[in-house]
Each structure stands twice: as C-alpha cells, then as structure tokens.
Amino acid sequence: MTDTLPEIRLEDSGSKGRYVLRSxxxxxxxxxxxxxxxxxxxxxxxxxxxAFRGQGAGLRLVTRAVEEMRAAGKKIIPLCPFAAAQFRKHPEWADVLKS
Structure with missing residues (x-):
C-alpha cells in the first residue's frame, strides 16, 4: 500500500524541520x-x-529520518511516542539512536 503514498519532502528551517507527505x-x-x-x-x-491511516505513512516518515541521519553520521532522540515505539520495533536502527 505504501507505493500509493506521495513522495516525502523535507522542510528544514535550521533549528527545526519536518518530513511531510502531502496528498x-x-x-x-x-x-x-x-x-x-x-x-x-x-x-x-x-x-x-x-486520509493516510493504514498506509504506513508514519513508519515511512520515521524511516526516512533514520536513513538520512545514518547517512550523515548523526543521532536521533525519539521523544515522540510513535517514533519511540518504532525504534523499539526496529533494533536495526540502534546505530542512530542517541543513548
């Protein structure tokens, strides 16, 4: 189902940013x-x-951040409960998890 989702865009303002899927x-x-x-x-x-429920949109957003931070050699602190749950479900992301 995730093949039907639009492309993820990064909006970065320097100190803050967001990954967004827009229908x-x-x-x-x-x-x-x-x-x-x-x-x-x-x-x-x-x-x-x-409009995006049940399509893996949230997981795609977190995965994109993980991939980009891994490529940049950076770490992630997942304060968001959903993101934290995804890190628990994906032990292969441990290399980007800030301990």
Missing amino acids: AAGDEAEMTFSRAGEHTIIIDHTEVPD
Missing part, C-alpha cells in the same frame, strides 16, 4: 524534529491524518 487533496502527514546540537535531532511529533 493531492491537501492532507498532510508529518514528523517534526528539532536540532539538539550539530550531530543530533529530536523527533518531537508525528501526526497522520485519517
């Missing part, structure tokens, strides 16, 4: 983050509207 109808699924220094981001919120 043709204008619905947005988002995962917001804040920077905690040069090498760490804090995932602070994930929101998936009903």
Whole structure:
C-alpha cells in the first residue's frame, strides 16, 4: 500500500524541520524534529491524518529520518511516542539512536 503514498519532502528551517507527505487533496502527514546540537535531532511529533491511516505513512516518515541521519553520521532522540515505539520495533536502527 505504501507505493500509493506521495513522495516525502523535507522542510528544514535550521533549528527545526519536518518530513511531510502531502496528498493531492491537501492532507498532510508529518514528523517534526528539532536540532539538539550539530550531530543530533529530536523527533518531537508525528501526526497522520485519517486520509493516510493504514498506509504506513508514519513508519515511512520515521524511516526516512533514520536513513538520512545514518547517512550523515548523526543521532536521533525519539521523544515522540510513535517514533519511540518504532525504534523499539526496529533494533536495526540502534546505530542512530542517541543513548
């Protein structure tokens, strides 16, 4: 089902940012983050509207952040309950988890 989701966009304002999926109808699924220094981001919120429910949108957003932070050699602090749950379900992400 995730093949039908739109492309994830990164909106970055320097100290804060978000990964967003926007539907043709204008619905947005988002995962917001804040920077905690040069090498760490804090995932602070994930929101998936009903239009995206059951399609893996939230997981795709967190996965994208994990992939980008891994490639950049950075770490993630998952304060958002959804993101924290995904880190528990994906032990292969331990290399980007800030301990």
